[in-house]
Amino acid sequence: MQYLTAYGALIDIAGLHSGDHVVITAASSSVGLAAVQIANSVGATTIAVTRTSAKMRALLEAGAAEVVASTEEDLAARLNQIAGPRGVRVVFDAVGGPIFEPLTAAMSKGGILIEYGGLSREPTPFPLSAVLAKT
Template sequence: MRSGAYIETPSLPSGLGLEAAGIVDALGDGVVGFEPGDAVSVIPAISMAASPTYAEYISVPANRVVKHPADLTWNQAAAAWMQYLTAFGALVETARLRRDDKVVITAASSSVGLAAIEIANIVGAMPIAVTRGSAKRQALLDAGAAHVIATETEDLGLRLRQIAGPAGVRVVFDPIGGPIFEPLTDAMARGGMLIEYGGLSGLPTPFPLPSVLGKSLTLRGYLVHEITGVPERLETAKQFILDGLASGKLQPTISKCFPFDRIVDAHRYLESGAQFGKIVVTM
């Protein structure tokens, strides 16, 4: 959004930020279920221009506030909701990911990628992590990936066919787009689903007509607002995530923390691509 490449165009000056964790300071009229002093997390809003979170104090609708498990750290609480809601909505609700499914997760070292690996393992699916270089290979394996493919040194399509075999990959979860669409869809199973939730590549994305027609594939655009904007779906997702956090099956990975007065450095670190997991700003 800051660089003009987001799904909404802000009117300047504009706030930023979709996530936060903190202590309830005061309640609006008619709010029940919370008390001043409660430790809470914030469900991402549809518009960060309208409801930014980069602040010492924020005003949030009560239906976007969650009491998180008591043993969760502040950093974990601040990092939890966007990544897990995004991955849960795409994999569990949209793709109906099931036991023994093979799922490809690109940009796997991002917070959403790591969340997808954890959720795939909870379901009993096989998470196949895709990353650019090999430097993060072991960390991705340690995070639960069954296989890791480094696209700078390995042939993506060939490796996917070797891993998935003739059955192919049923689900692809991708925020990149661009040229990788063709090898991804080439390795997919008949009736498979590719869920696209970003456009990080910046390059033209070819429509893989032979694979789509020959294997009856579904190419599906997805935004987390499909979950956060529907109360029943949000409640289902919240319960899954809270259960996962409480059991330890979901554990947000924190790459680096920055104090609030270094938020510019936090953005630069994010844009470098060096992070593994979430970046948190503290105060």
């Protein structure tokens, strides 16, 4: 199921392809690891997001090109540093909550954010102005 979830979102819905930057939150989960493999198979640059750096090495060994520890780093700044001026075209998020804003801030114009979970117990604010600026 984890591969069907990731494939359906990344390939069928987002049309992920070579050259895209894709952010995968909850990257050490079964769906997250499947998403890393699928994104790599099409030549996308995978940016795994995890809460702490404790899982960084394992995520790099699993194939993530970059890993960001969201509670230890400025998420938006790191994503912008990695993706550059083009930004992140696809975000595959299982968390929601406060990281929703920095995820949308790092997206490219016309980018796609797929929210498939709600692991955060905190509210997920919708940054309307930032999203409208990306269309």
